[in-house]
Amino acid sequence: MELAGEEDAFAALEARAAAAGVETVAPGLAVADAVDPDRVRGLAYTRTALDLLGRADADPRSARAVVEAASIDREGTVAVRARVVRDSADVSTAEAERECGAALVERGFDVDLDDPDHTLRVLFADDTCLVGWVVAESVRDFSTRKPTDRPFFQPGSMAPMDARAYANLAGAGPGQTLLDPMCGTGGVLIEAGLVGSDVLGNDAQQKMVRGARENLAHYLGDDVGHDVIRGDATALALRDDAVDGVVFDAPYGRQSKIARHDLDDLVSSALAEAARVAPRGVLVADRSWRTEALDAGWRVTDSFERRVHRSLVRHVLVLERE
Known part of the structure; x- marks a missing residue:
């Protein structure tokens, strides 16, 4: 290979x-x-x-x-x-x-x-x-899905190549359902859908829900099941074990308007809720949330630090439920 x-x-x-x-x-x-x-x-x-x-x-x-x-x-x-x-x-x-x-x-x-x-x-x-x-x-057509070219765009969107990799690490593929509980514009969901997964997005902002739906409809059409709902990532409107995998890009501390203690509570609670609805997951963030992931009932199978540019290193945790 x-x-x-x-x-x-x-x-x-x-x-x-x-x-x-x-x-x-x-x-x-x-x-x-x-x-x-x-x-x-x-x-x-x-x-x-x-x-x-x-x-x-x-x-x-x-x-x-x-x-x-x-x-x-x-x-x-x-x-x-x-x-x-x-x-x-x-x-x-x-x-x-x-x-x-x-x-x-x-x-x-x-x-x-x-x-x-x-x-x-x-x-x-x-x-x-x-x-x-x-x-x-591999079909290397990621440049055709640049975030700035999507029907709905917001700054800070993840590059499609990375979004595809994180979706694959979470088990995306035919017969699988993948959830992004903080889906933003839907970049991870697009890539998971393109490899055959049914995808479900969740976001607290109605603007993001509408935009992600527009993006998913544009890139996925009727080929795979997809939907986006408005909701709280710490209290998902889903039954236990509702999906096969979870991927989310946590809010970044330096860019987020959320207070530090509130951000800690948000990510910790979102990790616990993700463990309730899925057996495996991938968390992407600007810091390692390893301790919080372990406390939420996850086992960290792999971790990476991936440099995006001089001022941003993405921490990636690959998770399996204990």
Whole structure:
């Protein structure tokens, strides 16, 4: 698997929404026991999944040796695409493509660089080379959903790529229902809906409820179930275990008009209410709410600090109910 971004631990955790046994092996590269190609297409921080032929040292001749030794049961035309991940290896990708292409031709394959039946990917990172057939690529259309381009926009909206990743970490996908109890303009819900989840939003401001409904209708249409209600995140109008996952972006202390002690009460109570309605969740904030999450009945399975810009670091807690 070819990872995106600069945080391999975060990308690998998201990749587990589509793969089993994910393990990073070099900067930007991971291997897995099995992948679901349909789910790979909905990942934010994975670019490509390969049916691995083999692993080698980071040089073109070693990559060719993998192709020569591998058992190949494919028919049709082929193309070879080589890439150095994050400029982490001093390797000629053109030479790698020539060497691996020649090995395939010797094995009876015809090359078609424009519209091949199969694409062989050769990925170099650090001292590692992974060689395999492309089985899935993520749909990287996040720029088509920039917050400023939505029907309803408010400053401070999360980037779609990050919103997709957080939704995936919370278990978004077909047959799942995802809740955002502080949904704002609905960015997380849009991304969860686009990977097949039914989505439910909640916000205390009627303006946000109307705007999020407009955004969800625009991007999701009738493809998945979606609704937004006005309500209090600390007292949701939902039964116990009503949803499969919860994601919310807590108010940021420096930007919020809420007093500090009131903000503490709000987030603590929202965490407890989220644990009542869902077995897993993701909390995003400008500080770590680990103690409050534990007190609310959650177990913190993973945590990350993700720099957005010089003055903002997002703290991400991945949660499972005790």
